[in-house]
Amino acid sequence: MDAYESRVNGPGAGDRPLDAVLCDLDGVIRHHDFSEVARLERAAGVPEGTTASVGFAPENDLPLLLGRITREEWAGSIVRGLLPRVSPPEAEALALAFTVAGYRTDEEVVDLLRRVREQCPLVLVTNATSWLDEDLARVGLTDLAHAVVNSSRVGVAKPDRRIYEIAVERAGVPPDRCLFVDDRQENVDAAVAFGMTGVLHRTAADLRKALAGLDGPNGPPRS
Known part of the structure; x- marks a missing residue:
């Protein structure tokens, strides 16, 4: 029995396996497309x-994710991190391509959500x-979540x-009634430590399994 099953189907579980999805x-x-x-x-x-190893290094990435630096400042930190492995023009081109990289959405996941x-x-x-x-x-996702x-x-x-505390407050339900989905194990572990049910995401099938029972025995119906 996995962590999700033991949480929602074990002793004390209600008819509804969860009250919010984070x-x-x-x-x-x-x-992203790199x-x-x-x-x-x-x-x-x-x-x-x-470039990713430099761009996502905590000393470069975290200030951006905390809103302390701009995209341009992030690109500058990437350029500095790439030198002297590449020439200055190459470092600048790599930093630009990395910081403005395109992306796609997983439409099956979007449909489930x-x-x-x-x-x-x-x-x-x-x-x-x-x-x-x-x-x-x-990408037309401004209305995807509440x-x-x-x-x-x-x-x-x-x-x-603290970010989990904020998220649970926004959801308006207790942590033990929340399902948390993430592709990084450390983030899932932190959610579980906070009292949530955690699911490590790899494919849309993982999400569908985690949502089983939300609106029927097989979860959200297929399109």
């Missing part, structure tokens, strides 16, 4: 993923940038307990 954005709903970055890395003679929204509170809990609202508008807890707006990021 869901991550990146890695669950949204997936193919242009990879092309530039190959041309510069550095391993693919080099839209159905969830009709059944219970849905809150996005995301370590994101200050331009997240623009990104959501671009609330969005954006780290760069609230000034605290997962897995800090």
Whole structure:
């Protein structure tokens, strides 16, 4: 019996397995396209993923996700981190491509969450940038959730307990009645430590399984 099943189907579980869904954005709903970055890395003679390792390093990434620096300042920190492995023009091109990379949405996940929204509170809990609202508008997702807890707006990021406290308050239900979905184990572990049911997301099938019973024996129906 996995963690989700033991929580919702064990002793004391009610007829309804959960009262709110708290869901991550990146890695669950949204997936970035770094193919242009990879092309530039190959041309510069550095391993693919080099730019990401610099851009997502805590010293560069966290200030952005806490709303303390701009996109331009983030790009500057990436340029500095890439030097002297590549030339200044190559570092600037890589930083630009990385910080403005496109993305796609997982439409199966979006469909599942839209159905969830009709059944219970849905809150996005995301370590994101200050331009997240623009990104959501671009892909037509401004109305996907009842609330969005954006780290760069609230000034605290997962897995800090405080962002979970904010999210639960926005959902309006106790932690033990919340399902938390994220693609990073440390974020799921923190949610579980706070009292929520945690699900590590890998595919839409993971989400569908976690939502089983929300509006029927098989969860949200397939399209």
